[in-house]
Amino acid sequence: MGRPLQLSAKEDINRRMLRARDEMDRRYAEPLDVPTLAAIAHLSASQFGRVFKDVYGETPHRYLQRRRVERAMTLLRQTDRPITDVAWDVGFASLGTFSRTFSNIVGLSPSEFRAQHAPVAVPSCFIATWTRPREQQRRPTSEPGTTAVSEKREDPDAD
Amino acid sequence: MTTNHITSLHIRSVPVLDQDEALDFYTTHLGFEVRDDIDLGFMRWLTVGVPGQDTSLLLELVGGPQHDESTAAQVRELVTKGALGGVFLLSDDVHATYAALRDAGVEVTQEPVEQPYGTDFGIRDPFGNHVRVSQPNVAAPEQVQDAYDAAATK
Numbered sequence: 001m002g003r004p005l006q007l008s009a010k011e012d013i014n015r016r017m018l019r020a021r022d023e024m025d026r027r028y029a030e031p032l033d034v035p036t037l038a039a040i041a042h043l044s045a046s047q048f049g050r051v052f053k054d055v056y057g058e059t060p061h062r063y064l065q066r067r068r069v070e071r072a073m074t075l076l077r078q079t080d081r082p083i084t085d086v087a088w089d090v091g092f093a094s095l096g097t098f099s100r101t102f103s104n105i106v107g108l109s110p111s112e113f114r115a116q117h118a119p120v121a122v123p124s125c126f127i128a129t130w131t132r133p134r135e136q137q138r139r140p141t142s143e144p145g146t147t148a149v150s151e152k153r154e155d156p157d158a159d
Numbered sequence: 160m161t162t163n164h165i166t167s168l169h170i171r172s173v174p175v176l177d178q179d180e181a182l183d184f185y186t187t188h189l190g191f192e193v194r195d196d197i198d199l200g201f202m203r204w205l206t207v208g209v210p211g212q213d214t215s216l217l218l219e220l221v222g223g224p225q226h227d228e229s230t231a232a233q234v235r236e237l238v239t240k241g242a243l244g245g246v247f248l249l250s251d252d253v254h255a256t257y258a259a260l261r262d263a264g265v266e267v268t269q270e271p272v273e274q275p276y277g278t279d280f281g282i283r284d285p286f287g288n289h290v291r292v293s294q295p296n297v298a299a300p301e302q303v304q305d306a307y308d309a310a311a312t313k
Contacts, residue, residue: 005177005285007239008232014239018287021241022268055240124274125245125281125291 016041017055020048024060028067029091032060068092069105070132074124076114083110105133170206172217173246174238176286178205181218184284188265189248191216209248216246238286245289253278253294260292 007015020041027033037060038048052060068090075086087098087110102110120127175181182205185191191207194215202223206215221238222231237243250256257271257280268281268289279293 005180007176008235011176011235011239014236015287018239018241018283019266022266022283026267026269124272124279125269125289 013041013051014055016043017052020052021056021063024064025067028064028071029089031091032064034060064091065101066105066133069102070128072098072102072110073106073113073117073131073133074127076110077117078119083114086110168214170215170217171246172219173284173288174221174234174243174286175218175284175288176221176235176238178203178218178220180285181205182207184265185216185218188260188263189290238288241283241287241289243288245291247291247293250292250294253280253292256292 020037023037023040024032034048035045038045041048041051043051049060052058052063056063058066071090072086075081075089076083079086081089083099084095087095090098092098092101099110102108102113106113108116173181182193182196185207186193190209192210194206194208195204196206197204203220205218207218208215221234226234234243253271257267260282261267266283268283271278271280277293277295279291282290282292284290
C-alpha cells in the first residue's frame, strides 16, 4: 500500500456516507445520533442530513425507520417474541409509534405480517437486504386517479 | 436436467477502484494468494484466491473500454455507495478472523452474530464492496429450516 486511494469528490463523499450508513445499520436500535454520524462522514451535523439524502435518496431518519422495520419483519417472521418486545428490540419507544410506522411502510400491521409470513432459511444479510421495505410498499391512501393523502407524521422527530 | 459440462465456478469479478489497494486488502487482510498478476497492455489481469481453493477473484479495475466515461463514473459511484454485490467467505474460526480484521482497522459492518446456519460478520473492502465471513455450523439445510420453524412456533 502506498499512495492514498484516488477518489473523485463524489466518490469520496459516497464512501464517507457509506461508513455513516453502516454505523446506522449497526446501531439501528439506538436513537439517531446525527453528530456522531456526521463526524464519521467528516461533515457538520447541519450538512449531514442533506448530503445523506443526496447520496441515498432519503433522509437519515427515514432510512433508520426502514432499517428498524426490516429488523422487526425478521423478528416477527423468525421468532415468537411478543410484538411489544419486537418494537422495543428494534428501537421504538412506544408500541403505537411502531405499529403506525410499520403499517405505513409495509402496508400490513405487525400481527398481520407475522400471520402471513413464515420463517426463511437464508443468510441474514440477504434477508436484511431483500426484505428492507421500499417506500412504494406503503398502503395506498387513495383510489387511483385521485390525490394521495400525505403520510401522517406522528413521530415527533419525523423528517 | 440440462447437461452442459460446466464443472466449477472459476473466476468471479470484483469491481475495484485501485488494483494495488485491492491487492493489499485481499492478500494482507484476508490472506488470499495471488494467482495471476499480468500486464496485458490493455489491462492488468489480477486474480487472487484462498489458498487451497480453486475459485479466484478477478480484481477488475472499473473503467475499462467496455464502459464509456459516464458509465464508468456511474459504476464507481455505485461501488462507493455500497450498492454492488459482495463476496462471501468461510472461516474455520470466525471469531479469530473477526478479531484480526477489526484489530487491523478493517471497516466492520456487523460484528459476529449467531445464526441458525452458523456465525457470520460483515466488513467492507477499501472501495465499499461488502465482504461477509461466515463459519457454518454442522446443521444440514433441512435442520436450519427446522430451527427457523421451531423458533417461530414454540
